[in-house]
Amino acid sequence: KNEVEQSPQNLTAQEGEFITINCSYSVGISALHWLQQHPGGGIVSLFMLSSGKKKHGRLIATINIQEKHSSLHITASHPRDSAVYICAVWGGSQGNLIFGKGTKLSVKP
Amino acid sequence: SAVISQKPSRDICQRGTSLTIQCQVDSQVTMMFWYRQQPGQSLTLIATANQGSEATYESGFVIDKFPISRPNLTFSTLTVSNMSPEDSSIYLCSATDYTEAFFGQGTRLTVV
Numbered sequence: 001k002n003e004v005e006q007s008p009q010n011l012t013a014q015e016g017e018f019i020t021i022n023c024s025y026s027v028g029i030s031a032l033h034w035l036q037q038h039p040g041g042g043i044v045s046l047f048m049l050s051s052g053k054k055k056h057g058r059l060i061a062t063i064n065i066q067e068k069h070s071s072l073h074i075t076a077s078h079p080r081d082s083a084v085y086i087c088a089v090w091g092g093s094q095g096n097l098i099f100g101k102g103t104k105l106s107v108k109p
Numbered sequence: 110s111a112v113i114s115q116k117p118s119r120d121i122c123q124r125g126t127s128l129t130i131q132c133q134v135d136s137q138v139t140m141m142f143w144y145r146q147q148p149g150q151s152l153t154l155i156a157t158a159n160q161g162s163e164a165t166y167e168s169g170f171v172i173d174k175f176p177i178s179r180p181n182l183t184f185s186t187l188t189v190s191n192m193s194p195e196d197s198s199i200y201l202c203s204a205t206d207y208t209e210a211f212f213g214q215g216t217r218l219t220v221v
Contacts, residue, residue: 004151033210040118041146041199041215048209088210092154094165096142097203097210099152 003027006087006100013107019074021103023087026068030090034061034072037084037102046072046085077107111136115202115213122192122220129188130216132202137182139206143175146199146215155200158185192220 004025013019023032034046047054047061049070054061058077063070074081084104088097114133122128132141141158156164156177164177179185189196197220202213 035212037215041201041217042118043201043212043215045210045212086152088152094142094154094157094167095140095205096154096157097152099144101151 003091003098004087004089004100006085006103008103009101010104011106013077013105015078015107015109017077017107019077019081019105019107021072021085021087021105023070023072023100024068025070025087025089025091025098027089027091027098029065032063032070032090033088033097034070035086035088037086039083043086074105079107079109082106110209111138111204111206111211113202113204113211113213115216117216118214119217120219122218124193124220126192127188127190128192128218129186130200130202132185132187132204132213134183134204134211138204138211140204141179141185142203142205143177143185143187144201144203146201148198152199152201155187158187189218192218194220196220 031050036044049063058075060073084102086102087100112135116131143155144152146152154167155170156166158179176188200216204211
């Protein structure tokens with residue numbers, strides 16, 4: 001079983017739709033990251049969460065430490081939101097991040 | 110927060126050759142990591158780059174294939190040696206000061 005599971009793997013939405021991506025993890029963590037990976041492979045950090053909720057523009061991230069679950073929400077989605085969204089947690093044996101496989105989001109105009 | 114410059118952003122290489130990827134951080138960071146993302150897979154740790162000493166490799170990765178240097182707190186290199194098509198992946202440099210994680214732009218490597 002993977003230590004970080006994301007769902008769905010692929011998601012297609014119409015412009016303007018509300019989007020939710022989920023992340024569940026099985027290791028004890030101090031913080032969780034949501035990342036955005038562009039088609040060229042470049043990665044941008046969106047959020048780092050250790051509790052509660054964070055909001056940045058149209059993006060909202062929540063985490064429930066007890067349930068070991070986090071969600072990333074995108075409101076009023078736009079084609080430029082099309083990317084792979086990756087959840088990652090601190091939990092590796094070398095103090096490294098453990099990554100989920102990512103959710104590929106495609107937003108159609 | 111820190112900014113990481115990773116070079117090159119992409120390359121196409123001949124099998125049997127080697128490629129060195131550079132990672133420059135604009136401030137001192139505690140730890141630097143190198144990850145690999147094979148097609149359709151998640152990012153996986155190759156090794157932790159240790160300043161002034163040998164890198165700490167994850168199981169399945171060896172120094173002869175992926176030599177890593179970290180001469181100071183802001184710079185590291187990863188070399189992919191004697192490349193084969195199976196090495197075609199995205200390679201990512203990451204750093205942390207224990208409060209936040211920072212990421213390079215990634216290097217998309219294609220071996221032909």
